[in-house]
Amino acid sequence: xxxxxxxxxxxxxxxxxxxxxxxxxxxxxxxxxxxxxxxxxxxxxxxxxxxxxxxxxxxxxx
Amino acid sequence: xxxxxxxxxxxxxxxxxxxxxxxxxxxxxxxxxxxxxxxxxxxxxxxxxxxxxxxxxxxxxxxxxxxxxxxxxxxxxxxxxxxxxxxxxxxxxxxxxxxxxxxxxxxxxxxxxxxxxxxxxxxxxxxxxxxxxxxxxxxxxxxxxxxxxxxxxxxxxxxxxxxxxxxxxxxxxxxxxxxxxxxxxxxxxxxxxxxxxxxxxxxxxxxxxxxxxxxxxxxxxxxxxxxxxxxxxxxxxxxxxxxxxxxxxxxxxxxxxxxxxxxxxxxxxxxxxxxxxxxxxxxxxxxxxxxxxxxxxxxxxxxxxxxxxxxxxxxxxxxxxxxxxxxxxxxxxxxxxxxxxxxxxxxxxxxxxxxxxxxxxxxxxxxxxxxxxxxxxxxxxxxxxxxxxxxxxxxxxxxxxxxxxxxxxxxxxxxxxxxxxxxxxxxxxxxxxxxxxxxxxxxxxxxxxxxxxxxxxxxxxxxxxxxxxxxxxxxxxxxxxxxxxxxxxxxxxxxxxxxxxxxxxxxxxxxxxxxxxxxxxxxxxxxxxxxxxxxxxxxxxxxxxxxxxxxxxxxxxxxxxxxxxxxxxxxxxxxxxxxxxxxxxxxxxxxxxxxxxxxxxxxxxxxxxxxxxxxxxxxxxxxxxxxxxxxxxxxxxxxxxxxxxxxxxxxxxx
Numbered sequence: 001x002x003x004x005x006x007x008x009x010x011x012x013x014x015x016x017x018x019x020x021x022x023x024x025x026x027x028x029x030x031x032x033x034x035x036x037x038x039x040x041x042x043x044x045x046x047x048x049x050x051x052x053x054x055x056x057x058x059x060x061x062x
Numbered sequence: 063x064x065x066x067x068x069x070x071x072x073x074x075x076x077x078x079x080x081x082x083x084x085x086x087x088x089x090x091x092x093x094x095x096x097x098x099x100x101x102x103x104x105x106x107x108x109x110x111x112x113x114x115x116x117x118x119x120x121x122x123x124x125x126x127x128x129x130x131x132x133x134x135x136x137x138x139x140x141x142x143x144x145x146x147x148x149x150x151x152x153x154x155x156x157x158x159x160x161x162x163x164x165x166x167x168x169x170x171x172x173x174x175x176x177x178x179x180x181x182x183x184x185x186x187x188x189x190x191x192x193x194x195x196x197x198x199x200x201x202x203x204x205x206x207x208x209x210x211x212x213x214x215x216x217x218x219x220x221x222x223x224x225x226x227x228x229x230x231x232x233x234x235x236x237x238x239x240x241x242x243x244x245x246x247x248x249x250x251x252x253x254x255x256x257x258x259x260x261x262x263x264x265x266x267x268x269x270x271x272x273x274x275x276x277x278x279x280x281x282x283x284x285x286x287x288x289x290x291x292x293x294x295x296x297x298x299x300x301x302x303x304x305x306x307x308x309x310x311x312x313x314x315x316x317x318x319x320x321x322x323x324x325x326x327x328x329x330x331x332x333x334x335x336x337x338x339x340x341x342x343x344x345x346x347x348x349x350x351x352x353x354x355x356x357x358x359x360x361x362x363x364x365x366x367x368x369x370x371x372x373x374x375x376x377x378x379x380x381x382x383x384x385x386x387x388x389x390x391x392x393x394x395x396x397x398x399x400x401x402x403x404x405x406x407x408x409x410x411x412x413x414x415x416x417x418x419x420x421x422x423x424x425x426x427x428x429x430x431x432x433x434x435x436x437x438x439x440x441x442x443x444x445x446x447x448x449x450x451x452x453x454x455x456x457x458x459x460x461x462x463x464x465x466x467x468x469x470x471x472x473x474x475x476x477x478x479x480x481x482x483x484x485x486x487x488x489x490x491x492x493x494x495x496x497x498x499x500x501x502x503x504x505x506x507x508x509x510x511x512x513x514x515x516x517x518x519x520x521x522x523x524x525x526x527x528x529x530x531x532x533x534x535x536x537x538x539x540x541x542x543x544x545x546x547x548x549x550x551x552x553x554x555x556x557x558x559x560x561x562x563x564x565x566x567x568x569x570x571x572x573x574x575x576x577x578x579x580x581x582x583x584x585x586x587x588x589x590x591x592x593x594x595x596x597x598x599x600x601x602x603x604x605x606x607x608x609x610x611x612x613x614x615x616x617x618x619x620x621x622x623x624x625x626x627x628x629x630x631x632x633x634x635x636x637x638x639x640x641x642x643x644x645x646x647x648x649x650x651x652x653x654x655x656x657x658x659x660x661x662x663x664x665x666x667x668x669x670x671x672x673x674x675x676x677x678x679x680x681x682x683x684x685x686x687x688x689x690x691x692x693x694x695x696x697x698x699x700x701x702x703x704x705x706x707x708x709x710x711x712x713x714x715x716x
Contacts, residue, residue: 003227005555009548013540025558027540031231038187041178048242 002028002035023054063189064613066090066148066643069113071222073560075130075160077103077110083417090615092638092667093660095689097653097707099674104647106130106618112202114145114156114522116182127712131162134697149173149189155182181392190616196223200603201614212582213598219582220549226606227552232545236538243534246527260522265521267502268514275507278603282485291483293478294577295469303468310460315478317453319406324442324449331442335435343424344432350424357420366410374401404460545605553578556605563601563640567632573598596625604640606669615643622648622656638640638667657708670707673700683710 007028014024030047033039039047068090071081084094098104110130113119119613141160150304157170167181176184185193192198199207224230304311343349360366378394389397390653423548457472491505496512504510561574573594576585582602610689616637622630634656637644644660674680676697683706684692684699693700701707 002231003548003552005226005548005551006294006544008232009544009551010540012547013544016534016543017540019540026238028536031235034234035191035228035231036188044238045242048238050240051529052242052537053535055536057529057532057536 002032006031016022018058023051023056026051026054063192063616064079064148064150064642066190066613067111067147067191067617067645068148068617070107070114070146071144072107072110073695074132074135074138075103075106075110075143076132076677077106078700079081079132079695080673080693080698080700082671084669086667090643091664091669092643095657095660095666095671096645096647097650097708097710098551098647098672099670100649102674104619107646108202108204108567108617109457110143110158111145111617112141113156113167115193115198115202117185117193118195119160119167120169120183120396121565122638127160127162127167129164130160149186155187156185162174162492167185175635189592190238191228194225196221200226201607202617203599203603207599210600212584212595216387220578223556223573223578223606225548227548229545229552230550233313235541238539239534239541243531246530246603258521258528261521264480264502271502272502272507272510273512275492275510279489279507281708282488282492282502286485286489287481290477293475293482296475300468300471300475304460311316314453314456317449317456321449321453322447328439328442328446331439335439338430338432338435341423343545353420356711357417360413360417366413371401371404372410374398374404387471388639401500426470435689450539466561485601502612511652556602559605560598560601563605564598565634567597567601568594568634569632570628570631575602594629596621597629600633600637600640603639607641615645616641617645617647619647620649620652621646625656630655631659632713637661638663638665653708669702670704671700671702672707672710674710675699 010028010031011021011024014020014027030051033043033047068085069081069083073079081629082096084090093438098107110119113122130141132141139162141162143158143160145156147156148154152174154173155171155479157172159168159170161167168181170179170181171184172179175186268389301311304314333697339346343353374397378389378397380389383393387393420443438712476687492507494507494508495507497510499515500506500509502510502513563576564573566615569595574585575582575586577583582598584598604616609618622633625633629651637660676694676699679700684701687701687703688705691701691703691706693702701710
């Protein structure tokens, strides 16, 4: 479990950058997994891939 | 997450050989006071508690290990420290075993989660992050650390918040993203936008070149079609003229057929020769010898079987290793991890295919050696040359029998054939396969098409990489920004909470925190007295430790030494409220003011232990103590109970 301040901060920072809730949720899920220290390298890489792929580069808005 | 310390036991170390039990009716007392006179091994005990929690003893130097040796018994070979904990009400025991002969430390861990005892420092994964050294130093606490919290040249306060509130997770996100990027960058050869632009320019050049070549090819193909059409007409006219003379026509047909047959025979011989050339063992019989030797070497080395990943994975399932030693869970994990360094299924497959091919090809008997097919090719070449020359000579000879128009037709035919041959050559160049030395100036459509496809794949790959960089930059930016937001919010909450507690603790000398900017900044003053510093540190750390749903014990060495009596009372009153378990290593002079305040605030959940060395002075002290309250091991004495604790003063007895 991570502090609610951390979750809130992630949501605010994502919002400020124009990222949607879906991305914020995926980032929170990965940070929670990091905090549990129970992931192996492959699970960590899978989480990170999901997060990176969900990032909106803003090209659609142009 | 709730961690409590239930007790510890030490043997053969510089600290006394005692078993300290902090449980009262199976529950740890809220306040546990351990009175140990200076020089009794208080520092050693604290060091061992810390090392049990962090696993750090495995990296201790020989000197650090030797310093822990019992002074009373210097011949001791092994020392042991057993720390008993509860993690979310489940027992966890960590044994630190110190081998003074080898100067090595090893651990043993037992817990329900492990299903018993295991070698090594193995706390459950969910508490590991709370057992890092920087975290443990927040709840195994000394006066020096308290001073650092308020020192403007140090960053302990921020570090404490970041560790306790897991703000360092954001740094981990940035570092994981960077690591991921470095790995991807190694796999991709180009990553920058200018590089992508240069690839796109080359793609445009290749596209232009392909269009030019295709246009030229179409023109050449059209030319060939119209020349062929005219050639057919000329041939028909020549046939018509020749056909008027039956003898000439039949001789011309015979020679033409002989030429076609020779041509077909030459093609067959050439194809056979080229095929034979592809077998190196047909060129030189030494190849067969060397290939067989290579296969025998592979067999002798039992390759690929003994070096395959699969071999090691299957080995994990065995009870004993091939060397005869038993394979336990640790060995299984080690073998599984290291199996990755050995041959994968793909590589093993290639080695097996090589061995199989050597069996099939290198050892077969050839029905025809290479020299035979070379001889046949020479024969076919000679035969074709003769047939071709015979036909051409006859065609030239018969012109004398024909009219003037026949000669002109022959000339036109020769000219058309020349034109067709030149265009066929050009078209043949255009169909040439791609070579690695080709560039965008190549005349081969096939080569340009291949280069264009490769370039497009490359562009796709680099585009992905450039985008990936942008994504990782964005992720790092978001994580950094989120850390700042979380930090600001946490600082504000902590400052408010600490100031509220400080107003209760320091009633007569009010002190407030203004800001936490690397260090704790006090309102209206640069720093506090030693006592104020310790009071602020207590309040700050207990507030920070109390955050979220986590509870940790607070272990403090000399908790009240530097506090004024009035502050001692205030701090003592507040501590039981601030944390769930307070363990304090105390000396005689700290008791006044501090202990009564702690006792009254602890609601009777308080335990008293006094640990000291037995000598002529201290021996008199235990004369009237009931046996059930005394634990003696050699010169080490542990007395439990309030009365002895309060009365204990070595100095006065002396």
